[in-house]
Amino acid sequence: MTTTDMPRPVDTGSGRAVSRKRPRRAATGGLRQAVSATTLLWLLACLYGLPVLWFVLSSFKPASDLFSYPLTLVPHDPTLSGFKAAWDSANFSQYFINTAIVCVITTILTVGVSCCTGYALAKYDNKWLKVFFVCILATTMLPSEVMLAPEFLVVRDLGLYNSFAGIILPAVLTATGCFMFRQFFLTVPDELVEAARIDGARELSIFLRIMVPLSRPIMLTLAILSFQWRWNDYIWPLLMLNDPDKFTVQIGIQSIVGAQNINWSVLLGASVISMIPLIAVFLVFQRYVMGADINAGLKD
Amino acid sequence: MTKRASDVSVSPPRRRSKYTLAPLVLIAANVVLFALFFVWPAVIGLVYSFTNYTGVGVFQFVGLDNYQNLFGDSTFYDALSRTLLYTVLFVPLNFVFSLLIANVVVSRHAKGASVARVIFFIPWLLSPIVVGVLWRWLFGENFGLVNYLIHELGGGAVPWQSNADLSLLVVVMAASWAWTGFSMLLFIAAIKNVPVSYYEAASLDGAGPWRQFFHITLPSIAPTSFIVILLNTINAMKEYPVFVALNNGGPGTSNNLLVQYIYETGFKRGQIGYASAASFVLMLILMAVAIIQLIVNRRVENR
Numbered sequence: 001m002t003t004t005d006m007p008r009p010v011d012t013g014s015g016r017a018v019s020r021k022r023p024r025r026a027a028t029g030g031l032r033q034a035v036s037a038t039t040l041l042w043l044l045a046c047l048y049g050l051p052v053l054w055f056v057l058s059s060f061k062p063a064s065d066l067f068s069y070p071l072t073l074v075p076h077d078p079t080l081s082g083f084k085a086a087w088d089s090a091n092f093s094q095y096f097i098n099t100a101i102v103c104v105i106t107t108i109l110t111v112g113v114s115c116c117t118g119y120a121l122a123k124y125d126n127k128w129l130k131v132f133f134v135c136i137l138a139t140t141m142l143p144s145e146v147m148l149a150p151e152f153l154v155v156r157d158l159g160l161y162n163s164f165a166g167i168i169l170p171a172v173l174t175a176t177g178c179f180m181f182r183q184f185f186l187t188v189p190d191e192l193v194e195a196a197r198i199d200g201a202r203e204l205s206i207f208l209r210i211m212v213p214l215s216r217p218i219m220l221t222l223a224i225l226s227f228q229w230r231w232n233d234y235i236w237p238l239l240m241l242n243d244p245d246k247f248t249v250q251i252g253i254q255s256i257v258g259a260q261n262i263n264w265s266v267l268l269g270a271s272v273i274s275m276i277p278l279i280a281v282f283l284v285f286q287r288y289v290m291g292a293d294i295n296a297g298l299k300d
Numbered sequence: 301m302t303k304r305a306s307d308v309s310v311s312p313p314r315r316r317s318k319y320t321l322a323p324l325v326l327i328a329a330n331v332v333l334f335a336l337f338f339v340w341p342a343v344i345g346l347v348y349s350f351t352n353y354t355g356v357g358v359f360q361f362v363g364l365d366n367y368q369n370l371f372g373d374s375t376f377y378d379a380l381s382r383t384l385l386y387t388v389l390f391v392p393l394n395f396v397f398s399l400l401i402a403n404v405v406v407s408r409h410a411k412g413a414s415v416a417r418v419i420f421f422i423p424w425l426l427s428p429i430v431v432g433v434l435w436r437w438l439f440g441e442n443f444g445l446v447n448y449l450i451h452e453l454g455g456g457a458v459p460w461q462s463n464a465d466l467s468l469l470v471v472v473m474a475a476s477w478a479w480t481g482f483s484m485l486l487f488i489a490a491i492k493n494v495p496v497s498y499y500e501a502a503s504l505d506g507a508g509p510w511r512q513f514f515h516i517t518l519p520s521i522a523p524t525s526f527i528v529i530l531l532n533t534i535n536a537m538k539e540y541p542v543f544v545a546l547n548n549g550g551p552g553t554s555n556n557l558l559v560q561y562i563y564e565t566g567f568k569r570g571q572i573g574y575a576s577a578a579s580f581v582l583m584l585i586l587m588a589v590a591i592i593q594l595i596v597n598r599r600v601e602n603r
Contacts, residue, residue, distance in 0.1 A: 052422060158336070
C-alpha cells in the first residue's frame with residue numbers, strides 16, 4: 001500500500017548527513033560538473049520562479065500600465081492601487097476573515113482528531129481497530145470530488161448548508177493526518193507506555209500527558225498542510241455557501257475571473273493578497289514541510 | 301488499569317481484551333465523521349445513481365437507465381476523453397520534470413540548491429484558482445507575456461485561449477508546474493535513501509552519471525515513482541479549479557472535464573441521479589488505476 005512503505009519523517013536530515021560523506025572527485029572534473037549542475041539547477045529555477053515573479057511584479061503596476069507595450073518586468077512607478085481596489089471591492093476583507101476562521105478551526109480539529117486516531121491505531125491492537133484502519137484507507141480511494149452530489153445532500157440534510165460547519169466538519173477526517181500520526185507513534189517505544197501503566201497512569205492520561213507533547217513536530221507539520229488545503233479549497237465551499245457574506249477568498253477570486261470583463265488590476269491584487277498568508281506560514285515553518293512525510297497525501 | 305509488565309509481553313490476547321474503552325474513545329470522533337461524511341454519501345450516491353432524483357421531492361428507481369444514457373451521451377464521452385488526454389499529458393510531464401529537478405537539487409555539485417528548492421516548491425503552495433489566474437495572465441492572447449515574447453522574436457500571436465488543443469496544453473503546463481514541488485519532495489526523500497555505496501561501486505567500475513541514474517537511481521526509487529504516478533493520475537482525473545480559473549473549460553465547452561461535467565449536471569441542471577452515475581464511473585476508473593498500480597508495484601518489489 002502506498003502508505004505503509006513510506007520513509008520516516010526524520011530521514012531528510014540523515015540523508016543530508018549521508019550525502020556529505022560522499023567522496024569528492026578530482027578537482028577539475030568536479031568543477032566542470034559543478035558548473036553544469038548549477039547552471040541546469042538555476043535554469044530550471046528561473047523556469048519555475050519567473051511566472052510567479054512576473055505575476056507579483058505585474059500586480060504592482062497601475063491599471064493603465066498593465067497592457068502597455070513594450071511589457072516591462074519591473075513596474076515603472078509601482079503602486080498599491082490594485083491591492084487597495086481588491087481589498088475594498090467585493091467584500092474581500094470579509095472573505096479573508098471567513099477563510100481564516102474556516103482554516104484555523106478545521107486545522108485545530110484535524111490535528112486533534114488525527115492525533116487521537118493515529119495513536120489508537122499505533123498503540124492498541126484490537127481487531128476492530130484494524131478494520132477501521134482499512135476503512136480510513138478506503139477514503140483515499142474515493143476522493144470527495146467523486147461524491148460531490150451525495151455529500152452535498154448529506155450535509156444539507158444535516159442542516160449545515162450555507163454554514164461554516166458544513167465546510168469544516170467533512171474536512172476534519174483526513175487519511176493523511178491519521179497516517180502521519182500512526183507512523184510517528186509506531187516509532188515511539190511501547191516500553192514508554194508500559195512504564196507509565198506500571199506507574200499507575202490511566203490510558204487517556206498517558207495519551208494526553210506523554211504522547212501528545214511528544215508528537216509536537218507532527219502536529220505542526222499536519223497543521224501547516226491542513227491550513228494549506230483549506231486555504232486553497234475551492235469547489236466544496238462553492239457548493240456549500242450561498243450567502244456572499246460567507247464566501248471564502250478562492251470563491252471571491254473566481255468570481256472576479258468569471259465577470260464579463262475581467263478587471264485585471266483587481267484580480268492580480270486579490271490573487272497576490274491571497275498568496276501572502278500561505279507563503280508567510282511556509283517560509284516560517286519551511287523546514288517542517290520540507291522534511292515532512294507527505295507521501296500519504298492521497299486525500300486532502 | 302495497572303498490570304505487571306511480564307503479563308503484557310507474554311500474553312498479547314489478554315492485553316487486547318484489557319483495553320477497549322480507551323481506543324474507542326480515541327477514535328470515536330473519526331468514526332462518526334467517517335460514517336457521516338463517507339459511508340452515508342457513498343451509499344446514497346450509489347442508490348441515487350439508479351434513480352431520477354433531482355435533489356428535492358420524490359424520486360423513482362430507473363434501473364440502469366442513467367448508466368445507459370451516460371454511454372450514449374456524447375458530452376460525457378467528450379469530458380471523459382478530454383480528462384484522459386489531460387491525464388496522459390500531465391502525468392509524464394510532471395514525472396520527468398520533478399524527477400529531473402529532484403536529481404539536480406540533491407546533486408552535491410549544484411550551488412544554491414536549498415534556495416532553489418524553495419522556488420520549486422512555491423507553485424505548489426498557490427491555490428489552483430490562483431495558478432489558473434496566473435497562467436491566464438501569462439498566456440493571454442492579446443496581452444500575455446508569452447505572446448509578447450513570441451512577437452518580439454518575430455512570431456505571430458498564438459491562439460492559446462481560442463484553440464481547444466492549445467488551451468488544454470496551457471492547463472497541462474500550469475498544473476504540471478504547480479505539482480512539481482510536491483512530486484519533487486517525494487523524489488528527494490527517495491533519492492537520499494539510496495545507499496551511497498552503490499554509487500561508489502558504480503563509479504569504481506567506471507559508470508558515468510547517466511548509467512548511474514538509469515541503473516541505480518531509477519530502479520532504487522521505483523516504489524516512489526509509482527506513488528508519484530498514482531497520486532498524479534488521481535489528481536489529474538479529478539482536476540477542476542485550474543480549468544475553471546484558466547479558461548473555464550473553454551473555448552466553449554471543448555475542455556469540460558469529468559468533475560466539471562458532474563458539477564454541471566448535478567448542481568446546475570439538478571440531475572443528481574445522473575450525476576451520481578457519472579461519479580461512479582469516475583470512481584471505477586480511479587479504482588482501476590489504484591489496483592493496476594498496486595499490482596505493478598508488487599511485481600516490481602518482488603523482482
